[in-house]
Amino acid sequence: MRELDVARITEAVAKLAVDACTYLGDDVVAFFEKAAESEESETGKDILGQLLENARLARDTNMPLCQDTGLAVVFLEIGQDVHLVGGDLEAAVNEGVRKGYGEGYLRKSAVADPIGARVNTGDNTPAMLHTRIVPGEKVKIVVAPKGGGAENMSAIGMLKPSQGRQGAIDFIVDTVSKAGPNPCPPIIVGVGLGGTFEKAAYMAKHSLTREVGSTNPDPRLAQLEDEIEKRCNALGIGPAGLGGITSVIDVFIEELPAHIASMPVAVNVQCHSARHKEAVL
C-alpha cells in the first residue's frame, strides 16, 4: 500500500487555490474569444472583450480574476490503495486553504454563525470538502473556488415525476431566467438530475469541473444539454446581463436513478469566472 503524507495535500490545495483564482482555464478563454465574434450585441462584444482583457491582466500581474475568490470547494478522489499518513486529512485540507488564501492575498469570504453574527472566520476555512474513495493508489485534488453571487442564484426542485422531461427543462431555464444579470453571465449551468436531495445538489456542483465545450458521453444527456443551452441563450440575458445572444457558456448534466416517488432537479449556477484547477498526487 502506498503511503502519502497529508502535508503534500496541504501544499497542493494551497497552490491550486491561488492558481484557480488567477489563471482562467484555456477552455473558458477560448469560449470568450469565439463568443466575442458571434455575439450580436455591440455592448455584449465589448463585455466579452473586457473579460478577455481581465483574464490576461490577472495572468500577467498575478492578481485574482475576481475579488470574490469564493468559498474553497475541494473534491478529493482518494485511491483505496493509498494510506494517508502524517495527520488528519480534513485538517490538512483546511491548512491548505488557510495557506493559499493567506499567502496568495485572496479574499476571506467565510462567515461563521451565518444567520446571526456572521463573523468572518479570518482564513476562509472551512473548505467545502467532498471526498470519494476510488480504485487505485493516487489522490486527485480539484480546487474550485465558488463565488457567492452565482451560488445565490442556484436552486433545487423536488419535482413531481409527472412533470417529466419538459418540467425539468422548464425548471432549469426558469432558474437561469430569474437569475438574469445577477450571477455574472455568461454562466455555466450545472445540473444534477435524480438521486436524493443532497446527491442532486452534489452532482450539479461536481458537473462544473467539466471542461467547457466537452460533450457528455451519454448521447441522451448531450442532447438535453444542447436543448437547455439553446433555450437559455434565447432568453436574451447576454454578457453581464445587458442583452445579447451569449447568456450561457455551457450546460453540464450529471444523473443518477431517483426514488419511484421523486424527481430531484438541482441547478448550480457558475459565473463566467469559472475557476477550478486540479492535481494528481
Added chain:
Amino acid sequence: MEYKVTTPFTDELIEKLHAGDRLLISGVIYTGRDAAHKRLVALVDKGELLPIDVKGQVIYFVGPTPAKPGEVIGSAGPTTSGRMDAYSPKLLDLGLKGMIGKGSRNDAVKEALKRNKAVYLGATGGAGALLSRRIVAAKVVAYEELGPEAIRELEVEDFPVVVINDMYGGDLYVEGRKQYERGVDS
C-alpha cells in the same frame, strides 16, 4: 451617450443621464457592501451621524481582495447589488446620488432613484483585475474590523460604468434583454 464625470454628482448631471449611457468616473467614491450597509442604516434608524457624509456621493458595492505589497488595492469588481436593496433607499433619501454594482434592483430602490434624483450604475462583474487598475488610491475610513467589508475611500480615474437605472424609470437590464429575447421551438 458617453460622458466623463467627476464626483460628487449633482442634480444637473443626474437629469441628463439615461439607461444605457456609459460613464467614466473620476474622483472619490466609497466602498460598502452587506455588513457596512447594515451598520449605516442602523445609525440612520437611530438618527445618529454616519461615519461618511453620503450627500452627493457614490457608493461602490465591492469587497476587494487584499492589496499585495506595492499595490493600491487588490482585485475590485462589483458584487450583486440586490442584497443592498433593503438598505439603499434610506441612504438615497439622505442624498446619496449613485451606486455601482451588478444585477437587478427592486422597485423600492427604483422609486427612491426617481424620488431623489439618483442613478444605479453597473460595472462589469468578474472583471476585478481590470477595474482595479482604475483605482489610484484607497484608504479605509470606517469599520476596519470588517476586513473586506470595511468602508474605503477610493480615488478613481476613468472608472468605467454603464447607467442601468436612471431617474426616469429606465432599466437597461429589462430593455437590453427584451431586444435579444426570442422564441424557441420546444
